[in-house]
Amino acid sequence: MDKVIIVRYCEIHLKGNNRGFFERIFVENMERALKGIKHEIRKQSGRYVIEGFESEQASYITDKVKNVFGVHTLSAAYKVSTSLDNIFEAVIKLAPVSGTFKIDTHRADKTFNMNSMQINAEIGGRLLEYNNNLRVDVHSPQAVIGIDLRENGTSLVFGNLINGVGGMPVGTAGKGMLLISGGIDSPVAGYMMAKRGMRIECIHFHSYPYTNMQAKEKVEELASVLAKYSCGTVLNVVKVTHIQEEIHKKCNGDFMVTILRRFMFRIAERLAKKCGSQCLITGESLGQVASQTIEGMTSSGSVVSKLPILRPLCGFDKNEIIERSRAMGAYEISIKPYEDCCTVFLPRHPVIHPKMRDVLEEEAKLDIEALISEALNSLEVIKI
């Protein structure tokens, strides 16, 4: 009797002619998650079976694979050569010690001399005899034990379903450049686009020495958490210290954040074009802070002319974002107390509803191109 893991996938079945492409990438992503662990992944009638691993690795493999986007559910399972005795032996291993259960048989092997209802009754009856703390409940059982008789003389016996993260395989929906800060929102924004199949590159802006090195390390940590879901990522780090000093020196201080944001978006777009990213992604949420009013987003977004800006959190409340941040394992890192560059030279009264005319007038006091080039020259690329 071999321990195996059954993996069922999400929306890939909707993809018609592209299905092969989606499935190939899905398998590659599972393989990447299991790198270094002995195993084989086989496709079997609309799902995958992972086998050939050391049995003590089963829960480790389950944990890895359930976080691969595209996975709908998984089950710990046993593969046996088809016979009632072998199947029952596996059922015993998966059955709960008490409570209610149901046996659910699917028989692809039509040559087997019992139909699925008969197998349910036979195996269910044996289990009741074996453990009299169990009861049958076919309507809402606490445990469902599945039996799948394959045509090749083997059967899969599996326990309750474990939920995967859902979504689409990363690598099936292009690539985006995530503006990542050290906060709670942007890693979640990256997670959500990766979940729809997008590969993610990151760009982070820092103001060393006004912000410290721990702030940068924190962003590296956040990018590493994101990378677990996005099949790796690249973190581009750009220094905007001089840009902030120039704004502080030459412009009305109340426009600090507005103008800095516009620089960030310009630099991000240029780098995105260079790296083959097809959009920018931010963690903005409408009305969350002064710079995320619709006027603020219009002002920062209007400097980006060639790429769309995706704001997957735009309609979320902060507590919904925090819930997602916790679920992806980023929250404890995000709340570490290091300063972001946006807090440097923070104005007492930042403009909340910036008018384009005023923004352009303030910005005209700066040599925009020279400052962008200088910032891009500071680029440090970290592969994660």
Ligand code: ATP
């Ligand atoms: P977050 O939690 O992502 O930091 P926030 O609520 O603090 O978001 P802001 O500081 O207004 O909001 O930032 C809005 C968005 O701008 C962020 O979600 C991120 O996409 C981008 N951003 C802000 N600061 C930086 C930075 N230092 N480097 C890169 N992107 C940034």
Ligand code: MG
């Ligand atoms: Mg922030």
